[in-house]
Amino acid sequence: MNKSDLKMISVLERTGGFASAQELHQILRREGDGIGLTTVYRALQSLVDDKIVDLLRRDDGEAIYRLCGDGHHHHLVCKGCGQTVEIEGGAIENWAKAKAEEFGFREVAHTAEIFGLCSKC
Amino acid sequence: MNKSDLKMISVLERTGGFASAQELHQILRREGDGIGLTTVYRALQSLVDDKIVDLLRRDDGEAIYRLCGDGHHHHLVCKGCGQTVEIEGGAIENWAKAKAEEFGFREVAHTAEIFGLCSKC
DNA sequence: TTGGAAATGATAATCATTTCCATTTTCATG
DNA sequence: CATGAAAATGGAAATGATTATCATTTCCAA
Numbered sequence: 627m628n629k630s631d632l633k634m635i636s637v638l639e640r641t642g643g644f645a646s647a648q649e650l651h652q653i654l655r656r657e658g659d660g661i662g663l664t665t666v667y668r669a670l671q672s673l674v675d676d677k678i679v680d681l682l683r684r685d686d687g688e689a690i691y692r693l694c695g696d697g698h699h700h701h702l703v704c705k706g707c708g709q710t711v712e713i714e715g716g717a718i719e720n721w722a723k724a725k726a727e728e729f730g731f732r733e734v735a736h737t738a739e740i741f742g743l744c745s746k747c
Numbered sequence: 748m749n750k751s752d753l754k755m756i757s758v759l760e761r762t763g764g765f766a767s768a769q770e771l772h773q774i775l776r777r778e779g780d781g782i783g784l785t786t787v788y789r790a791l792q793s794l795v796d797d798k799i800v801d802l803l804r805r806d807d808g809e810a811i812y813r814l815c816g817d818g819h820h821h822h823l824v825c826k827g828c829g830q831t832v833e834i835e836g837g838a839i840e841n842w843a844k845a846k847a848e849e850f851g852f853r854e855v856a857h858t859a860e861i862f863g864l865c866s867k868c
Numbered sequence: 869t870t871g872g873a874a875a876t877g878a879t880a881a882t883c884a885t886t887t888c889c890a891t892t893t894t895c896a897t898g
Numbered sequence: 899c900a901t902g903a904a905a906a907t908g909g910a911a912a913t914g915a916t917t918a919t920c921a922t923t924t925c926c927a928a
Contacts, residue, residue: 733863
């Protein structure tokens with residue numbers, strides 16, 4: 627956990643929703659921070675490794691990052707403004723477990739995201 | 748639906764699981780087909796638009812394609828051999844709908860995939 | 869047969885992400 | 899304070915998937 631990591635956490639806190647590495651870099655630059663793109667990628671990677679931020683993918687494959695609460699959970703993401711809500715899996719956890727068992731799969735993980743327009747957009 | 752589209756459907760049928768555009772291109776080349784990478788991308792895009800193939804993303808963001816049955820469904824994907832099983836959403840459909848409603852989201856879509864090791868791997 | 873539209877594929881362009889590497893910062897220790 | 903090694907940094911180049919361009923070829927209806 628070094629200075630750059632903390633800087634990234636700070637931007638992610640301020641932006642709230644998901645943002646790509648390039649966007650986060652631009653925001654910091656706009657604020658007068660001379661941080662390099664390389665360092666942004668490095669810091670984000672390190673935070674993902676430490677499970678402090680979540681990594682997922684936009685439709686076009688670009689990686690987007692978000693500061694993340696503890697534990698396993700899913701997201702409700704607004705296509706308009708990017709704002710996200712963390713939600714508990716609940717039913718989906720059981721669904722994934724049951725299906726995996728049904729087909730004899732082991733060591734399973736799952737992803738589930740809901741996309742839509744929030745009430746403001 | 749042109750000749751290239753049909754060719755892509757044919758490879759996808761033979762490979763069974765998910766494959767990237769680059770992999771599909773290599774397979775065709777190996778079989779003596781002189782098809783260009785550009786055409787492979789174009790055909791896949793067109794098939795995705797027509798909802799004949801499914802597009803999802805590997806961990807690294809690379810797009811992978813799979814021939815797909817009708818209607819809305821999810822996948823159980825083997826991390827070992829890439830083999831996939833289409834599964835009905837069931838519980839997850841309701842879960843997504845309920846959560847979206849709870850937070851006032853409209854026009855929602857969702858993704859859900861289960862990854863694991865199949866009985867053979 | 870033929871004229872134009874659609875399809876094709878090589879090449880170049882784009883764009884996110886990684887790699888390389890030289891420089892700077894940090895910091896414990898003498 | 900000096901200093902030297904390790905970690906951090908950032909610019910530039912490399913990489914790799916995907917897309918855009920464009921000249922050429924194939925198709926097909928009239």
